[in-house]
Amino acid sequence: MPSNANRQFLDFEKPIKDLIEEIEITKARQDKHHLDLGEQINILEQKILDKRTELTSQLSSWQRVQLSRHPDRPYTMKYIQKMTTQFVELFGDRNVKDDKAMVGGFANLDGETVMIIGQQKGINTKMRQLRNFGMANPEGYRKALRLMKLAEKFNKPIITLIDTPGAFPGLEAEERGQGEAIARNIYEMMRLTVPVICVIIGEGASGGALGIGVGDRVFMMENSWYTVISPENCSTILWRSWAQKEIAAEQLKLTGDKMLGFGLIDGIIPEPAGGAHWDYDESARILKEHLVPVIRQLREIPAQERITQRIEKFSKMGFWDEVPA
Amino acid sequence: MSQKIEDFDANLAGEEGKTEETKSSWFKRIKKGINTKTSEKKETPEGLWAKCPQCNYICTMTELREHLFVCPKDGYHHRIGSEEYYDIIFDDGQYAELFGDIRSKDFLGFTDLKPYHKRLEDIWSKTDLKDSMRVAVGKVNGQDLVIACMDFEFIGGSLGSVMGEKFARAVTYCIEHRFPYMVISKSGGARMMESAFSLMQLAKTSGSLSLLSDAKLPYISLLTDPTFGGISASFGMLGDLNIAEPGALIGFAGPRVIKETIKKDLPAGFQRSEFLLEHGFLDFIVPRPELKEKLSTVLSLFKN
Ligand SMILES: [Zn+2]
Numbered sequence: 001m002p003s004n005a006n007r008q009f010l011d012f013e014k015p016i017k018d019l020i021e022e023i024e025i026t027k028a029r030q031d032k033h034h035l036d037l038g039e040q041i042n043i044l045e046q047k048i049l050d051k052r053t054e055l056t057s058q059l060s061s062w063q064r065v066q067l068s069r070h071p072d073r074p075y076t077m078k079y080i081q082k083m084t085t086q087f088v089e090l091f092g093d094r095n096v097k098d099d100k101a102m103v104g105g106f107a108n109l110d111g112e113t114v115m116i117i118g119q120q121k122g123i124n125t126k127m128r129q130l131r132n133f134g135m136a137n138p139e140g141y142r143k144a145l146r147l148m149k150l151a152e153k154f155n156k157p158i159i160t161l162i163d164t165p166g167a168f169p170g171l172e173a174e175e176r177g178q179g180e181a182i183a184r185n186i187y188e189m190m191r192l193t194v195p196v197i198c199v200i201i202g203e204g205a206s207g208g209a210l211g212i213g214v215g216d217r218v219f220m221m222e223n224s225w226y227t228v229i230s231p232e233n234c235s236t237i238l239w240r241s242w243a244q245k246e247i248a249a250e251q252l253k254l255t256g257d258k259m260l261g262f263g264l265i266d267g268i269i270p271e272p273a274g275g276a277h278w279d280y281d282e283s284a285r286i287l288k289e290h291l292v293p294v295i296r297q298l299r300e301i302p303a304q305e306r307i308t309q310r311i312e313k314f315s316k317m318g319f320w321d322e323v324p325a
Numbered sequence: 326m327s328q329k330i331e332d333f334d335a336n337l338a339g340e341e342g343k344t345e346e347t348k349s350s351w352f353k354r355i356k357k358g359i360n361t362k363t364s365e366k367k368e369t370p371e372g373l374w375a376k377c378p379q380c381n382y383i384c385t386m387t388e389l390r391e392h393l394f395v396c397p398k399d400g401y402h403h404r405i406g407s408e409e410y411y412d413i414i415f416d417d418g419q420y421a422e423l424f425g426d427i428r429s430k431d432f433l434g435f436t437d438l439k440p441y442h443k444r445l446e447d448i449w450s451k452t453d454l455k456d457s458m459r460v461a462v463g464k465v466n467g468q469d470l471v472i473a474c475m476d477f478e479f480i481g482g483s484l485g486s487v488m489g490e491k492f493a494r495a496v497t498y499c500i501e502h503r504f505p506y507m508v509i510s511k512s513g514g515a516r517m518m519e520s521a522f523s524l525m526q527l528a529k530t531s532g533s534l535s536l537l538s539d540a541k542l543p544y545i546s547l548l549t550d551p552t553f554g555g556i557s558a559s560f561g562m563l564g565d566l567n568i569a570e571p572g573a574l575i576g577f578a579g580p581r582v583i584k585e586t587i588k589k590d591l592p593a594g595f596q597r598s599e600f601l602l603e604h605g606f607l608d609f610i611v612p613r614p615e616l617k618e619k620l621s622t623v624l625s626l627f628k629n
Contacts, residue, residue: 173578
């Protein structure tokens with residue numbers, strides 16, 4: 001977690017930034033003049049906490065999108081590191097290469113071996129390039145599928161952590177069949193004999209997200225979004241301009257509460273006040289606390305029945321009218 | 326010189342496209358062309374001429390129809406709809422449409438430059454189509470086949486709840502009757518006005534295909550110009566056989582988006598059927614005049 005001095009702030013987090021600066025000044029004054037300003041600092045810290053709670057209770061859809069992309073937000077590897085022990089990262093799709101935008105491996109979660117897979121974004125400029133901003137190529141999806149099949153073979157539950165602005169739209173991606181890779185994953189995930197739990201931890205954009213997003217249970221973290229297209233691209237196509245992204249975000253109804261209301265996800269996982277970036281330990285603790293009982297619960301269902309339920313769950317999604325001609 | 330890049334953004338937004346074949350006037354002319362008898366050919370009015378976008382060859386709609394909407398000069402495959410494909414594939418053009426009563430609903434109250442429900446009403450008033458996919462059952466040289474075919478004319482052939490539901494019901498129908506299944510894709514991608522519901526159709530249709538696979542019934546995916554986004558990222562690429570018409574533009578990301586991402590011109594032939602065949606994603610390419618016979622052969626090979 002970044003120290004207060006290294007934190008980055010979104011425009012609507014400005015009031016918190018001001019309070020943090022005030023604390024820093026107060027602390028400096030305390031040290032310089034050998035004063036005891038503890039009470040004053042405590043009051044300021046309480047104010048920050050209140051402000052964090054207040055901010056996330058009244059976010060617009062677009063602000064929620066911004067939070068999901070917060071530069072300090074924890075990514076897949078952070079959750080793996082904080083939630084599990086004995087993580088053994090596994091690389092490569094056994095075909096083309098290792099895709100750094102998609103990570104995964106076996107780990108011990110609360111005494112049980114699980115396979116954890118997710119998109120990984122970079123934590124600094126250099127790493128962002130290496131991780132391709134969390135945009136996987138076909139080999140990333142095929143790596144994910146290889147690991148899922150491995151988990152299936154040894155009867156280990158699968159957890160996917162989704163955080164992507166989309167599958168990579170590149171030349172080589174098309175040559176190597178980006179569409180086919182995602183399609184194959186969606187199809188195969190539907191048929192996996194082990195429990196599959198998917199969590200949108202940040203951005204859940206389109207086929208790139210669904211490519212590791214077919215599960216018995218699908219959850220969204222409080223400050224994440226999930227839909228068919230990013231608000232910016234939706235704005236470009238439907239409003240003919242990038243500028244309507246905030247309206248597009250609103251219209252797409254891409255936040256957890258809306259998605260839960262539509263029955264498209266199974267639950268929302270709360271985050272620490274102000275968002276996951278304020279407390280990595282607490283974020284991971286809450287996520288783990290949600291995952292463990294769900295895995296146990298899914299284990300109780302016979303494999304074939306679980307697959308049937310998975311297929312039925314997704315086949316109920318949709319709305320239409322039937323108007324006899 | 327800057328490269329001319331095709332995009333389907335306008336069609337996906339439910340508007341007229343920029344090129345001749347993505348305008349609704351094109352589909353209207355095809356329909357008029359169909360109704361024009363050969364005896365009336367000489368009197369073909371001005372509007373019933375068609376120009377090949379590739380070689381600029383001009384002929385009447387009637388002549389083009391006789392060539393199954395393939396340019397008589399250079400073999401360019403014009404974009405056609407479900408009606409035309411059913412005419413070409415089914416014996417004597419005889420078929421029964423299934424699940425024709427299902428139509429889109431503006432469940433989210435989605436409004437971009439126009440409310441979604443208004444957009445739907447406008448299209449319904451202009452065309453006989455209820456949505457971007459029609460399902461039909463008929464015979465191909467005496468062999469049963471269920472076909473689900475897209476209509477690009479309807480919001481760019483976009484994938485929404487109705488397509489997903491028709492697809493699922495068609496699969497159920499195939500399993501009940503033990504018929505093979507074919508899907509003819511022609512789509513710019515997702516129905517954005519249905520937001521995440523549209524995305525979930527990728528999973529829904531894949532679940533259906535899983536059941537079809539367990540029933541050991543063949544599924545043929547015919548990709549035509551253009552096929553993009555959610556279609557190629559789901560059932561479009563999941564055929565027991567993935568086949569395509571010559572020269573069809575097929576991909577996950579649209580050419581405009583890729584060009585903007587890599588900031589370079591795209592190589593000639595990129596994302597065309599021949600490119601996909603070369604990279605191993607198609608079983609074969611079939612020209613439209615050979616489609617019915619090839620299909621018939623394949624169906625009998627699966628069966629015997
Ligand atoms: Zn021509």
